[in-house]
Amino acid sequence: MSFFAENLYTIILIPFWVSLLFAIGKLFGLIKSKKIVGILTLLSTFYALVFSVGTFVLTIIEKNYILEQTVPFLQLNRFIFDIGIYIDGLSAWMILLVSIVSLLVQIYSYFYMYSDNSFIRFFIFMNLFNASMFGLILSPNMFQIYVFWELVGLCSYLLIGFWYQKNEVSVAAKRAFIINRVGDFSLLSGIILSAYVILTNLNNTLNVSIPFSNISTISAQIYGCTSDGIFILICLLILLGAMAKSAQLPLHTWLIDAMQGPTPVSALIHSATMVAAGVYLIIRLYPLFSLNPIVLQIISVVGITTALVCSYSALTQVDMKKILAYSTNAQLGLMFLAVGACSTTIAMFHLTAHAIIKAMLFLVVGVVAVSLNHNQDIRNAGGLRKQLPICAITFLIGILSLSGILFAGFSSKELIFGDLIDGKHYIYLSLFLIVSFMTAYYLFRMYFYIFEGKNKFDFEIKEPHFVLNLSVSVFALIVILLWFVLPKSNNVLFAMISHLIAAFAVFTAYLTYSQKKLLKKIPILYDLSINAMYFDGVYHFITKSYKRFSKFLYIIDKYIFDGIVYFCTLNTKMISWFLSKIQTGSVQAYLAYSIFILMMSFGGIMLVYSLIMYFSEVQ
Amino acid sequence: MTETEIIKSITFYGFAIFSLLFAILSIISNNVVYSLLYALIVFFSAGGIFFSVGADYNAVVQIAIYGTAIPILFLFAIMFTSFKENKTVNLALSPRFFIAFFSSAFLFMVLWYSAKFAININENISKFFIPKLSQINSFELFSAISKGIYVNYQLAFILFAFMIFVVAVGISVLNIAKEKNRD
Amino acid sequence: MINNIFNISLYHYLILSLTIFCIGVVGVIIVKNIIKILICIEFMLTAVNINFIAFGAYNDSIALNGFVFAIFYTAIGAVELAIGLIIFYLMYKEKKSIDIDKYKELKN
Secondary structure, eight states, X not given: OHHHXXXXXXXXXXXXXXXXXXXXXXXXXXXXXXXXXXXHHHHHHHHHHHHHHHHHHHHXXXXXXXXXXXXXXXXXXXXXXXXXXXXXXXXXXXXXXXXXXXXXXXXXXXXXXXXXXXXXXXXXXXXXXXXXXXXXXXXXXXXXXXXXXXXXXXXXHHHHTTTXXXXXXXXXXXXXXXXXXXXHHHHHHHHHHHHHHHHHHOOOGGGTTOBSTTHHHHHHHHHHHSOHHHHHHHHHHHHHHHHHHTTOGGXXXXXXXXXXXXXXXXXXXXXXXXXXHHHHHHHHTHHHHTXXXXXXXXXXXXXXXXXXXXXXXXXXXXXXXXXXXXXXXXXXXXXXXXXXXXXXXXXXXXXXXXXXXXXXXXXXXXXXXHHTTSOOBGGGOOOHHHHOHHHHHHHHHHHHHHTTSSHHXXXXXXXXXXXHHHTTOHHHHHHHHHHHHHHHHHHHXXXXXXXXXXXXXXXXXXXXXXXXXXXXXXXXXXXXXXXXXXXXXXXXXXXXXXXXXXXXXXXXXXXXXXXXOSGGGSXXXXXXXXXXXXXXXXXXXXXXXXXXXXXXXXXXXXXXXXXXXXXXXXXXXXXXXXXXXXXXXXXXXXXHHHHHHHHHHHHHHHHHHHHHHHHHHHO | OOHHHHHHHHHHHHHHHHHHHHHHHHHHOSXXXXXXXXXXXXXXXXXXXXXXXXOHHHHHHHHHIIIIIHHHHHHHHHHHTTTTTTTTOOBOOSHHHHHHHHHHHHHHHHHHHHHHHHHHHOHHHHHXXXXXXXXXXXXXXXXXXXXXXXXXXXXXXXXXHHXXXXXXXXXXXXXXXXXXXXX | OOSOTTSOOHHHHHHHHHHHHHHHHHHHHHBOBHHHHHHHHHHHHHXXXXXXXXXXXXXXXXXXXXHHHHHHHHHHHXXXXXXXXXXXXXXXXXXXXXXXXXXXXXXX
16 A cells, blocks of 8 residues: 555656657647547556555555655755655545546536537646646645646636637636635745745755645744744735635635636536645645634635625526535535634535535536536526436536435535534634525525526427436445545534525525526625626726726836937937938038138138238238 | 339229129120120130230130130020010019028128238238249240140040040030920 | 229239139038039139239239230130030930939939
8 A cells, every 4th residue: 555655646747748758749749649648647647546446545544654765956055945746644535535526527527518619728738737636635735736826827827718719708817816826925925925934944954845744833933933924924825826826815716717618617617626725725834824713713704704695606606617606615615614713624514515516506507507508608408408407417416415315415514513612713613604594595496496486498408418417426426425535524413504505595596596697686695696796897997997007107107218319319319300300302402512611711721821821921 | 003003903903893893794794685785795804914914815715715615606596596585584582582682792801801911910921922923934835834734734635525525525416405305 | 002992903803803712612601503603613714814814914014924824724714624525425324314413423
């Protein structure tokens, strides 16, 4: 078993090589068969799955199994930067999750994207994403994590803008990338600040790049040698990076833009793996954050606020993928809450459950949208339960789970609930219940819209490829299996409350989905919800005022600074203007000038000569 | 002051005033044909002035070339080109007018002053400037000119003749080339 | 002697030729008609001829080189006039105008 763990670095390299192979092959026109592309991709991901299963089993068998393989990469005086891999329970768990989701989504996307013109490009990006995601998870220190952090951001950008020919898609990709840049910059500042603190205050040169193998010691050292303000600043800078990647409140709008990408991309990157990287980073650095309770409070507040705002925004959306995107936001917020108020393990459970469920839901939505000729409006669907029974069943499993009624989502939510009660966080608890209610409401509203009632379209639904159904079913199976795997607190109180709230939500959704919208009767609330609390408007306002400001600066530059330069050149300009005016083109004028000059020189000579004569006479 | 001197001075002043007056008139006049006529008078007066000095041969040449041949050339040019535009095109009232006027006035003053100055300052130059006019009889004149042209400046004479030939050929070539370009 | 205006000397001839020359210069510059410009050039040539004759008569009564050069100079004037006229004629074919202010290809 230790063979898998010791050779785990190959799961970073092999997808990368496959991606490079496809890129070169596409560049020179060598790879044309889609089957070869699919088989190579699936083989590389299956390889990763085998190795991650082996490593995971090893970490289960040996408690506290830790393996660090590093090679020195950069050594500048006291600054040492190693690259390599770091395996412990957390990273083994995470790569298992990523490889399972990635394999299933790639099987799905092989058939989903088969008719697309840029099939090979899609798999180049997917493999590159796999490589960088594994690299991010297995990073032994903060500097390597930053490198792969950027790489997954790049892959996300490339895959959101996959159909870049459409203008709105490329704009959305750019917006997502720019908002991610804010977080990346903040993360880099945090890393540099902490490295600076270590370099200036400590003699331990090995710790400069913040390796995770002894993160608790380093955290204590940083906490010991900084003031509270600096420490909170470091934490907040790193936290902001995680928040941008995990789409938390001030920077959450990019995830909605990211829905412009293909559905498998949304399933893999923007619901299961990449957005979880922020939570993963916070869990990794939990020893650092937990030193100051204020930071944990901030994490909790950010998480619960995001959950509330995004759940509320999801209530009235009509685009299938946008509802799921807001839902993803909300669930990520609950993960933050779990990290801040409960424990990292519970957050990890919720992350796992949510990743599987949400990937499945996205895949189901992809099948539904394909059946409806790529129409994602839930109002145009309806009564699809008879045409797409497998989709309906798996979707129901997913939403039951995510609403906290049954299966994996029930387990993870139960854990959070129990821990909130134990920690006596009653405000968070009440807000958490509100979020649960809204989650159940909008998910079931979506279900009723899509699968119940009568058909609202008049064309024949074509049967989806059986592999699509198969991969979705495998996901559903995993969701059910997770229910048995995840620990249970056997909290009867939560079971009762959760079922009660969910039942009430389902009942409300059933009553209101087909009728006139409930919230529409209160225009302010409705507007707030449909416009997602106007975050996009605020950002537009900021960019617009920035544009105005730069226009103002442009005017200043043009008329003041350039004006000074132009004024300096005016002298030369005037002289040349005058000289060019002299060149009248008339022969007579030239003759006049020549005679004038001749006379002047002649007169000058005469004058000088007569003066000389005069003075010589005087003497 | 003898009688001959008075006659000489009267002829000189008459021709001088005539030539100056008609030179100015020929510049001022609107009609090109009139200005050509005035120019003719100027050339004739110049011939008269030559005659008064005793350069009879030069006077004849002057009258023959400037008095007849060149005006006919001008007349042809006028006939070919500017018959209709005669009165519209006259003097230019541009800055160059004033430049030319003051430059010429200055030139005049400078030269006058220099001549005067040269006469006043030095006895030798003064002798050079104010010699006695020698009486030349016509035989001496013609023999001197013939000697000058055909003996002393023989090469220059041939050169001038050749130059005139070249010019005649050049003009015809220019014209033919232009005609070909037209086609 | 100079003040005696009736005693005609070389000086008087020089002043006369200078005046005609100046008139010619001014005329060349201010006149717009190309034919009149050529006439003014002839004035200048005549003025130079007067100079030659006067110096020849007053200073060189034996060889009379001034007279000889005056003849050469007359020939030069005729040749120059012929060239001037043919150039003018060719220019006129292009522009159909005798106004020299319209020949301004070298402006600015």
